[in-house]
Amino acid sequence: MGDSLELISLEVWHVVASILNLLILTLILKKFLFKPVHNMLDKRKEQVDSLYRDAEQSRQKAEEDRALYGEKLAGAVEEAETIVRSAAQRADRQSGEILADAKRRAAETVKQAEEDIEQAKKKAMDELKNEVAGISVQIAENVVGRELNGDDHKELIDSFIDRL
Amino acid sequence: MDNINITGAKIYFTIPVGDGIPVTETQVNSWIVILAIFILCLVLTRGIAVRPASKRQLVAEWIVEQVENLVRQNMGEEFLSWSPFICAILGLSAFSSLTALLGMYPPTADLNTIAGWSVLVFSLITFYKIKTNGFLGYLKGYTEPIKIFTPFNILSELGTPISMTFRHFGNVVSGVVISTLVYAGLASLSTLLLGWLPGLLGKIPFLQVGIPAVLSIYFDLFSSCMQAFIFAMLTMLYIGSAAKADN
Numbered sequence: 001m002g003d004s005l006e007l008i009s010l011e012v013w014h015v016v017a018s019i020l021n022l023l024i025l026t027l028i029l030k031k032f033l034f035k036p037v038h039n040m041l042d043k044r045k046e047q048v049d050s051l052y053r054d055a056e057q058s059r060q061k062a063e064e065d066r067a068l069y070g071e072k073l074a075g076a077v078e079e080a081e082t083i084v085r086s087a088a089q090r091a092d093r094q095s096g097e098i099l100a101d102a103k104r105r106a107a108e109t110v111k112q113a114e115e116d117i118e119q120a121k122k123k124a125m126d127e128l129k130n131e132v133a134g135i136s137v138q139i140a141e142n143v144v145g146r147e148l149n150g151d152d153h154k155e156l157i158d159s160f161i162d163r164l
Numbered sequence: 165m166d167n168i169n170i171t172g173a174k175i176y177f178t179i180p181v182g183d184g185i186p187v188t189e190t191q192v193n194s195w196i197v198i199l200a201i202f203i204l205c206l207v208l209t210r211g212i213a214v215r216p217a218s219k220r221q222l223v224a225e226w227i228v229e230q231v232e233n234l235v236r237q238n239m240g241e242e243f244l245s246w247s248p249f250i251c252a253i254l255g256l257s258a259f260s261s262l263t264a265l266l267g268m269y270p271p272t273a274d275l276n277t278i279a280g281w282s283v284l285v286f287s288l289i290t291f292y293k294i295k296t297n298g299f300l301g302y303l304k305g306y307t308e309p310i311k312i313f314t315p316f317n318i319l320s321e322l323g324t325p326i327s328m329t330f331r332h333f334g335n336v337v338s339g340v341v342i343s344t345l346v347y348a349g350l351a352s353l354s355t356l357l358l359g360w361l362p363g364l365l366g367k368i369p370f371l372q373v374g375i376p377a378v379l380s381i382y383f384d385l386f387s388s389c390m391q392a393f394i395f396a397m398l399t400m401l402y403i404g405s406a407a408k409a410d411n
Contacts, residue, residue: 005172005188007337011276013185018280021194025201025256030248032205036212037228040221044214 133157170341173274190274197259197271227251238397239404246403253281253396261336261388265380272336272391275329282325285399289324292406328398335391339383347376 005011136157173188208224216222231251235243260271271277294302306317354369 003175003186005175005186005274007170007172008275009172010279011186014188014190014274014276015280015283017191018194018277019284021198021277022252022256022281022284025198026249026252028198028202028205029251029255032202033209033224033251034228034248036209037224040212040214041225047214 129158129161132161136161170344173269188274189269190271190277193263193268194256194260194271194277197256197263201255201259234396235400238400243404243407250396250400253399254392257332257392257395258389261391262384264340264384264388270336270340272332273340275333278329278333281395282329285328285402286325289402289406292403296407324402328395332391332395335387339387343376343379343383346379347372350375
């Protein structure tokens with residue numbers, strides 16, 4: 001067993017050594033514990049910041065997109081309404097035209113038919129007149145017993161029938 | 165019980181400079197502790213990454229975070245760069261005392277070790293007082309509130325490092341002394357009670373098993389960490405208040 005120091009003893013060099021030990025350990029901790037951890041924490045902070053920034057950007061973009069789509073949607077609804085309205089108007093107009101056309105045609109047809117009827121009536125009247133005139137000449141021939149000059153008398157009879 | 169011999173650190177050899185500088189257990193064990201902390205730092209921060217890949221990294225982060233929180237709370241944000249120093253005090257003090265668990269001589273049981281730390285802290289306190297108040301302001305601080313207080317102020321100023329030293333030293337060394345006494349006492353008691361056992365059996369100090377472990381838990385584990393924390397706390401509070409204007 002070698003010598004020992006007294007239980008309570010002060011030795012200047014040992015005090016200095018103790019101070020140096022503490023300073024050396026401070027430097028060791030600073031360089032090998034605090035610095036690496038801080039470097040890593042800084043990097044982590046940077047990453048988290050950039051993540052948050054990205055997220056914020058995405059959120060803003062989404063917000064803008066939503067506003068844009070909302071606008072577009074509103075425009076589309078309006079457009080659809082316009083289309084429907086104009087289509088309805090066109091349909092109204094067309095149906096009106098078609099109806100008017102149909103009425104006009106119907107009127108024309110009716111008129112035509114009336115004219116035809118008139119003509120046929122007139123024709124029938126004329127034929128009847130001729131027939132009556134012929135029959136009248138025959139009757140007169142029979143009554144008179146002699147042949148009348150057809151053409152001469154026909155005029156006479158016509159004027160007679162006209163007077164009827 | 166006459167073989168009880170409580171001494172300071174063993175002297176390994178003496179460097180022949182001047183009167184001779186003895187190199188003791190304190191120096192060697194201090195360096196072992198520093199080396200151990202150094203290796204611990206390297207292990208904890210190995211492969212450190214933004215996304216923690218290991219539990220070691222979490223421990224490293226936790227240590228840094230806790231020490232910085234402590235410094236922030238007790239000294240203020242502007243003293244954050246002092247964290248490594250505070251961490252060094254905590255680590256050196258706690259690990260030095262804990263070497264007793266390994267049956268080594270704790271460097272903190274050597275008055276010189278603690279005295280060194282206290283001298284350093286005292287220098288820092290004085291430095292910050294002068295820096296904050298100016299040299300004249302620092303001197304004037306001793307004459308307040310009235311001139312007659314000057315001797316007492318000087319005493320109380322010097323009392324700071326001395327009380328810090330003896331608080332820490334006394335706690336650790338009392339643990340060593342009490343442990344040694346109890347150990348020796350248990351050996352005697354064992355011989356007294358169980359000495360009648362035949363042959364070698366009577367010479368085994370059975371009572372030394374177990375009981376010293378309880379003491380060790382208090383003195384070595386609890387007291388070590390407690391004293392390290394107290395010393396670090398006092399350092400932070402003294403330096404922090406010295407740096408505040410109008411102390």
